[in-house]
Each structure stands twice: as structure tokens, then as C-alpha cells.
Amino acid sequence: MWTLFHKFGSPPWLYRLSGAILRWLLPITVVALVAGSVWGLLFTAPDFRQGNSYRIIYIHVPAAVVALAGYYVMAIAGAVSLIWRMKMADIAMRACAPIGAALTFIALVTGSIWGKPTWGTWWVWDARITSMLILLFLYLGVVALYEAYENKALAAKACAVLSLVGTVNIPIIYKSVDWWYSLHQPASIKFTGGSTIDPSMLYPLLFMILAFYALFTCALLLNMRAEILQREQRTAWVRALAGERGGS
Amino acid sequence: MTPASAAGFCFRLLRRQLVLGLRRPVELGNPLLFFAMVVALFPLGLGPAPDTLADFAPGILWIVALLSNLLTSDAVFRSDLEDGSLEQLLLAPQPLYFSALAYVLAHWLLTGLLLGLVSPVFALMLGLAPAAIPALAFSLLLGTAVLSLIGGIGGALTVGLKRGGMLISLLILPFYMPVLIFGSSAVQAALNGSPAGPYLAILGALLCISIALAPMAIAAGLRISVDT
Numbered sequence: 001m002w003t004l005f006h007k008f009g010s011p012p013w014l015y016r017l018s019g020a021i022l023r024w025l026l027p028i029t030v031v032a033l034v035a036g037s038v039w040g041l042l043f044t045a046p047d048f049r050q051g052n053s054y055r056i057i058y059i060h061v062p063a064a065v066v067a068l069a070g071y072y073v074m075a076i077a078g079a080v081s082l083i084w085r086m087k088m089a090d091i092a093m094r095a096c097a098p099i100g101a102a103l104t105f106i107a108l109v110t111g112s113i114w115g116k117p118t119w120g121t122w123w124v125w126d127a128r129i130t131s132m133l134i135l136l137f138l139y140l141g142v143v144a145l146y147e148a149y150e151n152k153a154l155a156a157k158a159c160a161v162l163s164l165v166g167t168v169n170i171p172i173i174y175k176s177v178d179w180w181y182s183l184h185q186p187a188s189i190k191f192t193g194g195s196t197i198d199p200s201m202l203y204p205l206l207f208m209i210l211a212f213y214a215l216f217t218c219a220l221l222l223n224m225r226a227e228i229l230q231r232e233q234r235t236a237w238v239r240a241l242a243g244e245r246g247g248s
Numbered sequence: 249m250t251p252a253s254a255a256g257f258c259f260r261l262l263r264r265q266l267v268l269g270l271r272r273p274v275e276l277g278n279p280l281l282f283f284a285m286v287v288a289l290f291p292l293g294l295g296p297a298p299d300t301l302a303d304f305a306p307g308i309l310w311i312v313a314l315l316s317n318l319l320t321s322d323a324v325f326r327s328d329l330e331d332g333s334l335e336q337l338l339l340a341p342q343p344l345y346f347s348a349l350a351y352v353l354a355h356w357l358l359t360g361l362l363l364g365l366v367s368p369v370f371a372l373m374l375g376l377a378p379a380a381i382p383a384l385a386f387s388l389l390l391g392t393a394v395l396s397l398i399g400g401i402g403g404a405l406t407v408g409l410k411r412g413g414m415l416i417s418l419l420i421l422p423f424y425m426p427v428l429i430f431g432s433s434a435v436q437a438a439l440n441g442s443p444a445g446p447y448l449a450i451l452g453a454l455l456c457i458s459i460a461l462a463p464m465a466i467a468a469g470l471r472i473s474v475d476t
Binding site for chain 2: 169
């Protein structure tokens, strides 16, 4: 158990492990994303009320689900780095923030593209949309704080504290926005909610959610590998790696 | 010499912060002046029609209070970091949790408390119905205490940085949003004739959570900032 724990703190070991994982996971992710998109976008029946425009959920919902999960991955990595001072957890936490921000942004943009034909407006101050916008701000805050520190070890600690504060706050923010929305609820908009989703539409959606989790993992590992190489650029193992690749 | 007890130490720290604040009465007035000026911007921007202003008054007053709290949060630890007393505080045997709480309490007494006490004047200027004014004052008193605690986290995390001003807003504004929602809802409820009590109770609950958790984050932030 402890040897495994120490191995996770070792950059060369993690670099090799992530390389071995990516060799399999990256092709699987690409195939799954293409297959899921084709399945969802071409082979499912159109919705009888929304026609074809609903198909954007095959991008929108997975992006939103993984964006939310990403925050918890970031916060857990932050907690691990604060408690056990594990360098690799810092790197994982730092790598989560831009990916999470990008996914949140995709969820917001696809939601607004879907909203235009369905609700007749690009943006509505609805509880869920507002919470996603706040989530985007939380991610960008972590990125901004990290970049502001010159010393990256301290930057990682500060970001870990911030992401933990965020974890406590996310349920409060979510609940308060929900409450605020039910107080000010406009009458013009009705969700299609209540109607359960047909299995023929649900399976491609679940498949896409899994594909997006795989995409998140790939992006996280690639991001971490780049950061590891940059941080360890003066060490013997990185020089050896560069030497064998460059052939010089 | 035995070290001072945590409570005594805390009390002395609080008194020190208050004395430092009261010695600079002009700086004490700055947040209030800021509050007055930004309130004056709204009639200029929205037009002087009393109905419009009265409709927007709860939101305006709460947002302006939030901004003036935000702008003062940046300075809570800055001068003490610069003259080295923060470093001494971290070396002290007393728990940093209570010291952080003392700093935040001093900050609230010098900004939030004053803001809550003078807010009825600005409420009248914006034409807020007198029935809603107690709800405004009480929600501001409770809410600004939460804001001071959250602002303290932002202040502690950015105090070691040269350009903290803009960054602190980006970090802590998302955490201010629940307070804004419940604070302005309390005033809105009083305007509509329904009881503001439930909203004030939620603000009180937020205050309890913040008192329990925020000083830990502030302490962690200060340890990081002193290292820079």
C-alpha cells in the first residue's frame, strides 16, 4: 500500500504509467466519441416536440455532467496535495481547472444554441444555467489564482485551499440559486421535464457521458504529462527521454 | 513568561486592530463614502423616477454593500504582512483560527456594522418603503459579517501577491452570491408584506457555517502567503 503511495509521488513512474494508459485510452476515446456522436446525431428518432434540435443534448449533457464531476476531482486532488504534500496531486489539480472550464463553457454554449430555437432566446436566468455560469467563474478563479503566483508550489497550495472552499460552497450556491429562481420564476418558459426519456435516446446519451469521462481522463493525463516534463526538465530522466527521442 | 491564553490574545488582537482602524478616521469613512457615491450613480444611470428606484432599491443597496465590502477585504492583512507582524502571529503559540477570527471581527466592526447602521439613510434616498428598512438593516448586519469572513479568505490568499486587487474579486464574488440572494430577498419579502424572518434565519445559518469554517481557510491562506 505505502509503496504504491510513494510511487504516485514519483514523476517518472507516473509519466510512464500515464503513457501506458494513454496508449489504450486515447484510441478508445476517439472511437467512442465518433461512434457516440454518429449514434446520437444520426440514428436516433427525432423528438416529437423539439424535432432535431434536441440532438444537441448528446454534447450538452455529457459536457455538463463531466464539468461538475471535474470540480470534485480537482478538489479531491487539492485535498490530497494539502494533506500528504504529494507533488503529483498538485499537478493533477492544476490540470483539471482549464479542462473543467472548457467543458463548462461548452455546456453553456450548446445550451444557449439549443435555447434559441426551443425557448426563442439565447439566454435565460434559469437556476441551472446560472449555477453553471457560477461554476465557470469558480474554475476561472482557480486558473487566475494559479497564474498570479510566481512560485508554483505555493500557487498549487493556494488553489487547493480555494477549491476546497468551493466544494463547501457549491451545494450552498446551487441551493440558493435554485431558491432564488423559484421566487422569480418567469411564466413563459416551461421545461420539457416530467416526460421520461425514451431508452432509444437514453442509451446513446449514457454512452456519450462515458465517452466524455474518458475524454476528460485523456485530457487530464496529457496535461499532467506536459506539466511533469516542464517541471522536471533539468532531471536526468527527462534529459534521457529527450535524448532518445531527439536522437542527438 | 507563560504565553497568553487564546481568548486573551484574541481580545488584544481585536483591540489592536480596532485602535489601528480608529486612528485613521478618514480610512474608516472611505467605505461609507464609496457606498454613498455608488448609490448616487444609480439614479443617474437609471433615471430619477421614484417608482423605478424604489423597485430596484433592495438590489442596489445590497450590491453596493457587497462591493464596498469586497474592496476593503483586500487590505485586511496587507499592512500586517508588510511590517512583519503577520509572521510573528504565525509563530505565536495561540491557535491561528481564533486570531483569524479576531481580524475578521475587527474588519466587520469597522465596515459592515457601520454600513448596516447608515443604510437606512441611503434606503430613504432611494425611496425604499419605510416598512422594509428594518429588514434591510438587519440583513446587512448579518450578511456583511458573512461577507467579511469570505472576504478574509480571499484577502489571505492574495495578500502575498503584488497585484491582488482585481484577483480577489474574481476569487470571492462567486461565494458572495448566496448572501446577495438571501439578503435582497429578505428586503423584497418585507416590501411585499411577508415576513423577512426566514431569510434572516438563513443568513444567520450562513454566518454560523462561515464562522466555523472560514477561519480555517483564512489560516491556511495566511500560511501560504507568508511563504511568498
